Amino acid sequence: MTLAEMLDKLERGKIGHAAAMKWLGTDSINDLVATVHANGRQMPGHRATAISTETRDILRLATRRVGLSSAN
């Protein structure tokens, strides 16, 4: 199992923290979380760091809903 496969299984809840830590050879949950985040993934059941209310407020002021083309 590669690191990417292990992280994918962890993120989808197919394996638990203990199995992931064993695979990484660490007994530190902090190391596990750091590895997960460094690879652009989230711990299972966690949400990414929330965007602040202030930023969401200002974006609400500065944003409109449009039909995006996504072809450019």
Place this chain on the structure above:
Amino acid sequence: MTRRTVDVAVIIPDASPVLTLARIDRLDLFETFSVPIEIVDQVHDEITRSANDPGGKVSAWLLRMGDRISIIETNVGVGFQTRRSRDPTTPSGNLGEIAVDEYATHLALTAPPTFVPLVLFEDPDVLETRIARLPRVHLLNTAAWIRALADEGVIPDGQDVLDRINAQRKSPMLPLERPGKTKRVQSTWMRKARHDIG
């Protein structure tokens, strides 16, 4: 109740947000902004340079956006163009950052108290520049912007966009934001500003 409006403008002080979205063909995300987008001339020069825009996507996008994007003329940018007309090999160095500093100085001196700069960046050095110290400034990087757009339901595919961005990078782009500092001002003008929408 006293009503007060705020003038929000998006300022893009480095080339990366535009080039990042150009690489994944999602420059259309800028169309979600209902406020002016401002880019200084020197950064405009960087994003349209053939080395950075080989397929002409950025130039086509600028044409499409029309006057929704303002190219801000600076003495730095005009000076660079003059020198380059004499010697095409003139390096641009870090003139983009200096041009943004010039514009930030202008804003600091002339912008009304209702002006709220929303700075969209990727280069962490921006956090150390004058534009990051403007009153009421909100700073956010491309990842934080996309996540906020998704959180607000403006775009349905925020995670897909982030995955595509990260697929092109050595390390993932983590959301980074620095909201305006003054809570009191925020809670006052934000609430009042909402009454003025629509």
